[in-house]
Amino acid sequence: MQGALRIGTAAFNAGDHRAAHEAWEEPWLALESGTADERLLHGLIQYAAATHHARLRNWSGARRLAASAAAYLSALDDGYREMNVAAVRTHLRRLAADPEFAERRRPLSLQHDGAALTPxxxxxxxxxxxxxxxxxxxxxxxxxxxxxxxxxxxxxxxxxxxxxxxxxxxxxxxxxxxxxxxxxxxxxxxxxxxxxxxxxxxxxxxxxxxxxxx
Structure with a gap:
């Protein structure tokens, strides 16, 4: 789990959002639905997808996925699995309310153990x-x-x-x-x-x- 989080986080922060999605998908599929780990990976996968849609100016897709991602992360502790969950939730809610906000600000970097990892x-x-x-x-x-x-x-x-x-x-x-x-x-x-x-x-x-x- 920790390895997948680091790999996906680094890919996301490098701007490779679809690759980050792929890094998280396999471990996510192996988890029981509704568990904290499953909700974390599900939320991160949808954050990556929302960011990808915003980059393509697909505002309706970005809004829908951002709202869904925030919901998956809503019950998790602010620093669950040493990720910056609270900050990501806040960013997602703003993106869901105003997806064109993505044109004015870069995607929020993911952090693991206090660091915005890159490859x-x-x-x-x-x-x-x-x-x-x-x-x-x-x-x-x-x-x-x-x-x-x-x-x-x-x-x-x-x-x-x-x-x-x-x-x-x-x-x-x-x-x-x-x-x-x-x-x-x-x-x-x-x-x-x-x-x-x-x-x-x-x-x-x-x-x-x-x-x-x-």
Whole structure:
């Protein structure tokens, strides 16, 4: 549950609202209806959807989903699961009353344990989950390229899933490119192009080695 909250929170704050929805959907479906965890994830999923509709200027959809999301979160403690539930509820109620408010203000950032997480704050394995979700969400990205990049990055890390504070670990090779891919929404296409070229070069070397034994 905590991992899903961190992954979805980071994706949402990076502006990838549909990817955040996907991060929360699977654990949400496994929960019993009406439990506190189910209501939290249901509310967050609908917050992400309301934000997506507001971005598309679908005001009726944004209003409906914002009101429903606020209702799901209404019975939860203000800081349930270390999320900023109270602030999200307030934002949702304002969005439900005036969905065009979304044009005047950025979506309220989600916070987990007091921090507005972005992909750069995640462990590598959590970051890999975000990158996978993005590759599945957007047709411009080849999921097999991202899968291989993650495999190569794991080889760079070995058994060291370093904490996010170790910026030197993130700054080079496939690890660094994957962090950039997940954390740089506006420039993601450029990062992906560089990532795909590096993946193809590594694949080519692997094919050359395999050919030696044929």
């Amino acid at each position: 750069a704050d995640l462990s590598f394995e959590q970051l890999a989950s975000v990158a996978t979700l993005l590759a599945e969400e957007y047709e411009a990205f080849d999921a097999t390229v991202v899968d291989d990049a993650i495999r190569y990055a794991r080889g760079e890390l070995g058994d060291d899933d370093s904490p996010p504070e170790v910026t030197a670990t993130r700054s080079r090779g496939f690890v660094g490119m994957l962090f950039d891919f997940a954390d740089t929404r506006d420039g993601r296409a450029v990062v992906y192009d560089r990532l795909s070229r590096h993946v193809e070069r590594r694949r080519s070397r692997e094919r050359d080695v395999d050919g030696l034994f044929e």
